[in-house]
Amino acid sequence: EAGVAQSPRYKIIEKRQSVAFWCNPISGHATLYWYQQILGQGPKLLIQFQNNGVVDDSQLPKDRFSAERLKGVDSTLKIQPAKLEDSAVYLCASSTHAPVYGYTFGSGTRLTVV
Amino acid sequence: GQQVMQIPQYQHVQEGEDFTTYCNSSTTLSNIQWYKQRPGGHPVFLIQLVKSGEVKKQKRLTFQFGEAKKNSSLHITATQTTDVGTYFCAVGNQFYFGTGTSLTVIP
Known part of the structure; x- marks a missing residue:
């Protein structure tokens, strides 16, 4: 089966700019998660969807992040x-x-903010 | 979110030596999952443990869930260079990840 697709693979932006990431999960998978992984740390859950509804977004910085x-x-x-x-x-x-x-993870998007 | 501690944070072993990483929680866990992340890669699911005292094996890897379901361990027998990476446990309904143990295998 096809894996979880993510794009772009890399992104470099300046601070205060906006950026968007895209994810296409495995076909038939009802649950989708976004994680943030800072270098040297474990993945941190940002948001969990069940179908198109939000299950948990308690760790999503909602003033700047949206999903x-x-x-x-x-x-x-x-x-x-x-x-x-x-x-x-x-x-x-x-x-x-x-x-x-x-879970099946995608390859991720590496974001660098300069 | 739920918090789990993993120890050690780093481990360097000679190829052929054994390796163990531990995942500890202050609360009782319903289940626990283990993942491996190669350098530059993404986490890859290894196994899920559910039952108290459960032990599962995958070739040279042995996974154990504590009797009280508050801790778990991953043991690798006779490490190989292909075992290099960071091993994470993940717990809770939303699978919060631990801090990870980075394994380096010296040929």
Whole structure:
């Protein structure tokens, strides 16, 4: 089966600019997650979707980050305006409703804010 | 979110030596998952443990869930250079990730 697709692979922006990341989960996976992984740290959950509804966004900095999953398939994560500390890899993962086989992660988008 | 501590943070071993990483929680866990992340790569699912005292094996990897379901371990027998990477545990309904253990294998 095809994996989780993410784009772009890399992005460099200046602080205060905006950026958007795209994720296409594995077909049939109802649950989609966005994680932020800062270099040397474990992935930090930003938001979890179940179909097109938000399950958990408690760690999403809502003053600058937004995410949507229209039609319950693809998802976009946006940062506006970006700060230097947003430099990280943004990982998208998907799973079935009961992830006994774990999440499948995409390759991520490496964001550098200068 | 839920917090878990992993120890050690870093481990350097000679090829052929064994390696163990531990994941500890202050609260009882419903389940725990383990992931491996190669340098420059993304996390890859290894296994999920659910039952108290559960032990699962994957070739040279042995995973254990504590009796009290508050800790877990991953043990690698006779490490190889292909085992290099960071090993994470993940817990909770939204699978919060631990701090990870970075393994370096010296040939």
